[in-house]
Amino acid sequence: MAVSGMALVLACMAFIGYDWITFRNNTARNLSIQAEVIAANTASAMIFDDPESARKSLDVLRFSPNILSAGIHTTDQKAFASYFRPGTTEAPRLPDLPASQPTAHAFRSRRIIVVVPILSENRSIGTVYIESDSQALYSRLARYVGIATIVFVISLVAARLGSTVFRRSVSAPIVKLADVAKVVARDKNYTVRAPATPDMEEVATLVEAFNEMLFAIQKRDAELLAARGTLERKVEERTAELEAANKELEAFSYSVSHDLRAPLRSVDGFAQALLEDYGDKLDDFGKQNLQRVRAAASRMGMLIDDLLKLSRVTRAEMRREKSDLSAIAKSIAQSLEEAEPERKVDFKIEDGLAADGDPRLLRVALENLLRNAWKYTSRHDHARIEFGRSKENGKSIFYVRDDGAGFDPRYADRLFGAFQRLHGVSEFPGTGIGLATVQRIIRRHGGEVWAEAEVEKGATFYFSV
Amino acid sequence: MRGELLVQQQIILLVEDNPDDEALTLRALKKNNITNEVVVVRDGAEALDYFFATGAFAGRDTSELPQVTLLDLKLPKVDGLEVLRRLRADERTKLAPIVILTSSNEEQDRLKGYGLGANSYVRKPVDFDQFITAVRQLGLYWLLLNERPPVLERAL
Numbered sequence: 132m133a134v135s136g137m138a139l140v141l142a143c144m145a146f147i148g149y150d151w152i153t154f155r156n157n158t159a160r161n162l163s164i165q166a167e168v169i170a171a172n173t174a175s176a177m178i179f180d181d182p183e184s185a186r187k188s189l190d191v192l193r194f195s196p197n198i199l200s201a202g203i204h205t206t207d208q209k210a211f212a213s214y215f216r217p218g219t220t221e222a223p224r225l226p227d228l229p230a231s232q233p234t235a236h237a238f239r240s241r242r243i244i245v246v247v248p249i250l251s252e253n254r255s256i257g258t259v260y261i262e263s264d265s266q267a268l269y270s271r272l273a274r275y276v277g278i279a280t281i282v283f284v285i286s287l288v289a290a291r292l293g294s295t296v297f298r299r300s301v302s303a304p305i306v307k308l309a310d311v312a313k314v315v316a317r318d319k320n321y322t323v324r325a326p327a328t329p330d331m332e333e334v335a336t337l338v339e340a341f342n343e344m345l346f347a348i349q350k351r352d353a354e355l356l357a358a359r360g361t362l363e364r365k366v367e368e369r370t371a372e373l374e375a376a377n378k379e380l381e382a383f384s385y386s387v388s389h390d391l392r393a394p395l396r397s398v399d400g401f402a403q404a405l406l407e408d409y410g411d412k413l414d415d416f417g418k419q420n421l422q423r424v425r426a427a428a429s430r431m432g433m434l435i436d437d438l439l440k441l442s443r444v445t446r447a448e449m450r451r452e453k454s455d456l457s458a459i460a461k462s463i464a465q466s467l468e469e470a471e472p473e474r475k476v477d478f479k480i481e482d483g484l485a486a487d488g489d490p491r492l493l494r495v496a497l498e499n500l501l502r503n504a505w506k507y508t509s510r511h512d513h514a515r516i517e518f519g520r521s522k523e524n525g526k527s528i529f530y531v532r533d534d535g536a537g538f539d540p541r542y543a544d545r546l547f548g549a550f551q552r553l554h555g556v557s558e559f560p561g562t563g564i565g566l567a568t569v570q571r572i573i574r575r576h577g578g579e580v581w582a583e584a585e586v587e588k589g590a591t592f593y594f595s596v
Numbered sequence: 597m598r599g600e601l602l603v604q605q606q607i608i609l610l611v612e613d614n615p616d617d618e619a620l621t622l623r624a625l626k627k628n629n630i631t632n633e634v635v636v637v638r639d640g641a642e643a644l645d646y647f648f649a650t651g652a653f654a655g656r657d658t659s660e661l662p663q664v665t666l667l668d669l670k671l672p673k674v675d676g677l678e679v680l681r682r683l684r685a686d687e688r689t690k691l692a693p694i695v696i697l698t699s700s701n702e703e704q705d706r707l708k709g710y711g712l713g714a715n716s717y718v719r720k721p722v723d724f725d726q727f728i729t730a731v732r733q734l735g736l737y738w739l740l741l742n743e744r745p746p747v748l749e750r751a752l
Contacts (some may be wrong), residue, residue, distance in 0.1 A: 183682070383631075384702070385700065385702055385704075388699065388700040388701070388702050389698070389699045389700045390668075390699075392699040392700075392720070392722055393614055393616070393617065393699050395722045396617065396618035396620065396720060396721075396722050396724070396727070397614075397617070397620070399722055399723055399724045399726065400616070400619075400620035400622070400623070400724040401616070403724040403725065404620075404623060404724075425723075425724070428722060428723075429722060429723050431722075432721075432722030432723065447740055566751075580597075
């Protein structure tokens with residue numbers, strides 16, 4: 132408001148100022164013309180030295196109420212004839228009139244003075260001056276200022292009215308919109324709405340769009356919540372299913388543990404009883420058959436035990452803690468040596484090897500690997516078993532290496548299968564479950580296990596945890 | 597030597613439902629020259645009957661506890677762990693030496709067995725020779741080396 136008001140004021144001032152100057156100049160020119168007319172009329176009076184006639188000519192100026200005084204001067208500046216408006220007594224000081232100029236004027240406060248030469252045969256024989264007041268000028272100025280003021284006031288009022296209307300129909304709703312937006316952003320409350328205004332179409336559209344947006348957000352929020360609820364329910368269902376499956380597995384293992392072993396015991400026991408009680412009635416072949424019965428029962432018992440061990444590994448709950456692998460390996464090595472002290476085996480176990488994982492399961496894995504190394508070097512007089520770590524791409528890879536029987540790398544893909552073996556039972560005892568167990572344990576830790584070997588040149592088993 | 601008022605018969609109580617296992621256990625005991633009287637009961641209810649002198653064993657002197665009880669876990673009617681619990685809950689039988697002799701060595705069984713107060717937990721091996729050895733060791737220990745708990749004198 133202030134800005135437009137100031138602009139208006141400046142514009143008015145400029146206009147009035149320009150008009151002032153123009154009007155003043157026009158007034159001066161009019162006076163000049165009047166003076167020239169008088170000059171022409173009094174030229175002969177000057178020549179014939181008739182001041183009375185000249186005075187009569189000047190008297191005409193009586194009819195111009197603005198003219199204060201007028202006069203004719205001779206070439207030597209002496210007053211020849213004068214006219215004074217009633218009330219005026221003095222003649223003014225006149226501006227200089229240079230020879231070549233047709234007229235001269237001066238603007239004094241409240242006075243305009245013009246001077247023109249009296250010419251006869253192009254020669255100046257005197258001057259005429261007219262002095263006028265600026266009454267017309269000032270009253271015009273006053274009038275214009277008055278008009279400008281009125282216009283100014285009216286436009287101020289109109290602008291005020293206009294702005295109020297504008298504010299009500301445009302800015303107020305927009306401000307309210309901004310407030311609502313602030314509330315939404317601060318409280319994340321999407322249930323508020325901006326108040327609808329019927330006034331202006333564009334603003335109403337904006338408010339509508341804003342409210343629709345809030346509604347869309349609210350709906351999406353509700354959908355997300357519902358989806359999360361569904362997801363959580365699904366997770367619960369899945370967890371329940373898994374738990375049920377686990378329970379079934381436990382029950383199965385329990386049953387295997389009890390019920391499969393009992394008949395085996397009977398088979399073995401009574402075969403032995405037969406051998407003992409009726410051995411003398413059997414020939415060697417018969418006795419051999421009974422021995423094979425016993426051996427088979429025994430082997431099945433081992434298989435059942437190994438299977439149970441494998442299932443325990445899967446069922447066991449995983450703990451994650453820093454496990455000292457070096458210490459575990461050393462204790463396993465020690466128990467191997469104590470069990471068969473006659474064997475000459477060099478254990479080279481790196482110090483300070485540790486990993487993040489379940490220490491019980493890692494122990495089982497290391498036991499299997501070291502026991503294998505122990506077993507498959509049993510044919511050699513002197514054996515060397517290493518447990519160490521190498522770094523590849525910043526990851527730690529642990530390895531168990533032996534210089535024993537090794538295996539044919541062509542069959543390496545069967546190494547980790549359950550009950551798969553690359554050697555016969557007569558060569559080395561075992562059920563083929565050890566490496567399957569190791570793989571299951573390592574995989575549960577998110578790692579991998581693999582092996583390299585050559586026949587009779589030893590084997591190296593690598594694993595990452 | 598012992599200065600006991602009552603002469604205690606060293607009875608072995610065998611709680612076993614499987615007739616094969618029963619036969620093999622008796623055979624193993626015989627092989628080890630263990631000649632103590634062996635009382636065989638074939639389910640949990642019978643075992644409790646023996647201890648509390650009820651049912652088929654009514655009239656038995658309940659202060660006579662077996663020297664050792666070989667208790668299988670999977671039994672019909674009342675299972676092994678329940679028998680154990682009841683025996684340990686009763687003043688008359690809570691000191692009786694009980695050895696769990698069973699096929700399973702599942703951790704939960706061992707946990708429950710020891711938790712309910714079994715004195716020992718032995719897994720029956722499949723191999724009969726090993727079974728014989730186990731029985732010999734059990735016999736040597738519980739019948740010869742282990743001192744039985746004192747007998748509760750009967751209120752007259």
